[in-house]
Amino acid sequence: MGPSSKKIEIVLAIDIGGTYTKIGLVEKNGTIRGKRVFSTGSKHSFQGFVLNLEDEVALLCAELKNKIKIVAIGIGAPNANWITGKMEHPPNFKWGDFVPISETISSLFKLPVVIANDANAAAVGEQTYGMAKEMKHFVVLTLGTGLGSGIVVDGKLVTGANGMAGELGHVSVDPEGRSCNCGLKGCLETYASVTGIKRTVFELLAELKEDSFLRGISYDSMTGEIISEQALMGDVIALKAFEITGKILGSKIADTVAHLDPEAFILKGGLSKAGDILLEPVVRNMEKNLFAAYKGKVKIYLSPTDSSNAILGSAALFWQGRM
Amino acid sequence: MGPSSKKIEIVLAIDIGGTYTKIGLVEKNGTIRGKRVFSTGSKHSFQGFVLNLEDEVALLCAELKNKIKIVAIGIGAPNANWITGKMEHPPNFKWGDFVPISETISSLFKLPVVIANDANAAAVGEQTYGMAKEMKHFVVLTLGTGLGSGIVVDGKLVTGANGMAGELGHVSVDPEGRSCNCGLKGCLETYASVTGIKRTVFELLAELKEDSFLRGISYDSMTGEIISEQALMGDVIALKAFEITGKILGSKIADTVAHLDPEAFILKGGLSKAGDILLEPVVRNMEKNLFAAYKGKVKIYLSPTDSSNAILGSAALFWQGRM
Numbered sequence: 001m002g003p004s005s006k007k008i009e010i011v012l013a014i015d016i017g018g019t020y021t022k023i024g025l026v027e028k029n030g031t032i033r034g035k036r037v038f039s040t041g042s043k044h045s046f047q048g049f050v051l052n053l054e055d056e057v058a059l060l061c062a063e064l065k066n067k068i069k070i071v072a073i074g075i076g077a078p079n080a081n082w083i084t085g086k087m088e089h090p091p092n093f094k095w096g097d098f099v100p101i102s103e104t105i106s107s108l109f110k111l112p113v114v115i116a117n118d119a120n121a122a123a124v125g126e127q128t129y130g131m132a133k134e135m136k137h138f139v140v141l142t143l144g145t146g147l148g149s150g151i152v153v154d155g156k157l158v159t160g161a162n163g164m165a166g167e168l169g170h171v172s173v174d175p176e177g178r179s180c181n182c183g184l185k186g187c188l189e190t191y192a193s194v195t196g197i198k199r200t201v202f203e204l205l206a207e208l209k210e211d212s213f214l215r216g217i218s219y220d221s222m223t224g225e226i227i228s229e230q231a232l233m234g235d236v237i238a239l240k241a242f243e244i245t246g247k248i249l250g251s252k253i254a255d256t257v258a259h260l261d262p263e264a265f266i267l268k269g270g271l272s273k274a275g276d277i278l279l280e281p282v283v284r285n286m287e288k289n290l291f292a293a294y295k296g297k298v299k300i301y302l303s304p305t306d307s308s309n310a311i312l313g314s315a316a317l318f319w320q321g322r323m
Numbered sequence: 324m325g326p327s328s329k330k331i332e333i334v335l336a337i338d339i340g341g342t343y344t345k346i347g348l349v350e351k352n353g354t355i356r357g358k359r360v361f362s363t364g365s366k367h368s369f370q371g372f373v374l375n376l377e378d379e380v381a382l383l384c385a386e387l388k389n390k391i392k393i394v395a396i397g398i399g400a401p402n403a404n405w406i407t408g409k410m411e412h413p414p415n416f417k418w419g420d421f422v423p424i425s426e427t428i429s430s431l432f433k434l435p436v437v438i439a440n441d442a443n444a445a446a447v448g449e450q451t452y453g454m455a456k457e458m459k460h461f462v463v464l465t466l467g468t469g470l471g472s473g474i475v476v477d478g479k480l481v482t483g484a485n486g487m488a489g490e491l492g493h494v495s496v497d498p499e500g501r502s503c504n505c506g507l508k509g510c511l512e513t514y515a516s517v518t519g520i521k522r523t524v525f526e527l528l529a530e531l532k533e534d535s536f537l538r539g540i541s542y543d544s545m546t547g548e549i550i551s552e553q554a555l556m557g558d559v560i561a562l563k564a565f566e567i568t569g570k571i572l573g574s575k576i577a578d579t580v581a582h583l584d585p586e587a588f589i590l591k592g593g594l595s596k597a598g599d600i601l602l603e604p605v606v607r608n609m610e611k612n613l614f615a616a617y618k619g620k621v622k623i624y625l626s627p628t629d630s631s632n633a634i635l636g637s638a639a640l641f642w643q644g645r646m
Contacts, residue, residue, distance in 0.1 A: 079616065081616075088615075088616045089614075089615040089616050091615075097615075136484065137483055137484040151582065151583075153476055153481055153483075154479065154481075156477065158476055158477075158582075158583060158584075159584070160460055160583055160584020160585065161459065161460040161584055161585055161586035161620075162584055162586075162616075162617070162620055163584070164584045164616045164617065165582065165583050165584035166581075166582065166584075167581045167584075167614050167616070167617075168581060168582065170581050170614040171578040171581050171582075172574060172577065172578060172612060175574060175612065182614055182615055183615060184612065184614065187614075251495060251498060254495070255494040255495055255578065256582065258489075258490045258491060258493050258494050259474065259481075259488065259489065259491065259494075259579065259582050259583070260474075260481060260483055260488050260582070261481075261482070261483020261484055261485055261486070261487045261488035261489075261490075262483065262484055263484035263485075289495060289498065289507065291412075291490050291493040291505055291507065291510075292411075292412040292414075292420075292505055292506060293402060293404075293411045293412050293485075293487045293490070294485070294487065294490075297484075297485055
């Protein structure tokens with residue numbers, strides 16, 4: 001065997017989020033050999049993203065170039081269709097209605113690409129390297145800029161007839177409700193996501209009279225972290241925002257249980273970092289709305305995986321089934 | 324080979340509904356060799372049902388006794404858990420919280436029993452003998468006394484972690500809405516079922532001033548057939564009731580699409596007999612509420628199978644996979 005056979009086999013993992021894109025070099029066993037983060041530029045051009053990606057990958061690989069062999073690329077991206085390889089109507093992006101992400105990146109790097117919806121990738125990641133190693137029926141919800149989901153039934157990711165299953169961010173909370181980037185109104189992600197709780201906070205600031213630290217922060221400066229911090233410190237508005245978010249998310253989770261009878265939900269993403277302040281009202285409201293046969297049977301976990309490790313999901317798209 | 328080997332192999336199929344129970348003798352190829360219907364007696368005792376069943380099966384088999392060999396029993400029953408073999412918390416029955424249906428019937432007839440939720444059985448029936456022979460991803464909705472559902476993903480019935488998947492009758496339309504037999508409020512089946520449209524009619528009779536044939540009929544005498552007939556004849560109240568039913572069912576179907584990305588829904592049961600009066604508002608409201616990636620891709624069919632053939636689903640639970 002020549003020297004090249006001693007190189008470590010690596011998947012170049014790419015996790016495209018509405019705000020940041022994470023890239024990393026991941027071994028089959030889940031070891032991360034390096035990672036980087038850069039702004040996605042979802043409101044600018046797709047071409048600009050591709051140029052940035054090329055530069056970032058070059059920087060990522062610079063040190064390890066002679067030690068690794070990249071065998072494939074795994075991509076998690078919002079609204080990515082695993083069959084067509086395109087991002088289809090991604091609501092938080094201005095890259096067009098059908099973004100040829102798989103084809104573009106595959107020809108850029110001359111490597112095979114496996115692609116899935118970012119939340120589907122997260123589900124495969126939890127199954128391969130994370131909390132769901134022993135689970136056959138579970139749902140991952142990523143509560144970030146939007147709300148993504150990945151559904152696993154009988155140990156297998158549900159992809160659907162057109163490769164687009166698992167868009168729970170767009171189930172309806174209120175058909176006359178908040179405008180969603182997707183063009184519909186009252187979608188779940190307009191309530192149960194970092195953006196959603198921020199909108200709830202601003203509704204509460206208008207509705208209620210209570211003093212709140214949050215009254216000093218503009219809409220553009222408000223973050224999920226600030227709301228979480230204030231809730232932990234007892235801010236009435238922030239606490240009420242978590243209660244409302246938990247009520248809506250818990251009741252919708254109960255509807256998903258009525259579809260799938262899963263053993264667990266795994267919450268990930270920015271909003272899940274709030275911990276028990278989010279988890280307690282979600283569990284309470286789920287239980288309240290569960291059909292009798294499911295009561296007390298469904299677990300809700302917060303994934304301890306740091307979001308900088310979202311690339312594990314993208315890598316797992318390739319490595320899963322090769323373990 | 325002895326003479327007994329020439330007997331036709333038959334599954335005794337039992338379809339337990341909230342009002343009627345259908346039994347039949349079904350060959351592997353779906354030929355029905357005989358069938359009977361009797362009142363379920365869901366508001367009386369389970370013991371009474373079992374005694375009736377024994378008598379009815381004896382009558383069913385009387386003529387064919389020497390020509391057939393019953394190899395198994397297939398049962399479709401509301402809230403039946405295919406793992407435990409029990410009907411769990413069936414909301415429209417007064418037979419207890421855990422009805423040991425599989426065990427009781429198996430020892431009564433000394434035959435193996437396969438059991439599933441009646442709507443799950445209907446889904447397997449459509450897959451084995453009906454409209455879904457070529458489909459891999461579809462959902463059956465049975466719109467009868469309640470609303471049942473059976474979900475097929477990748478050609479396989481979704482049964483869930485506890486054997487109780489597919490209870491779409493109990494997703495929430497309005498948490499402050501109509502009382503449901505299950506103890507929750509505002510469940511889908513309190514709107515989109517024969518009972519649901521009847522409740523909608525009575526709400527409209529109270530709310531509106533329009534003349535209607537339906538004003539002369541008591542709640543207890545009102546049926547789905549009467550409402551359908553009147554809608555076909557242009558009765559304003561009846562038409563509006565179908566419009567409301569279609570709006571609610573269509574929007575909830577859109578939510579189910581966001582979970583599963585199925586190719587089709589198949590509507591069955593009493594309410595589906597209304598035909599286009601139901602189908603048109605369901606399709607229109609589904610499309611209106613669909614996330615962009617699904618628009619124009621999901622079909623909704625009315626199953627042409629006569630409901631007296633519901634036993635095919637129960638039989639298919641055994642015959643499927645043996646074809």
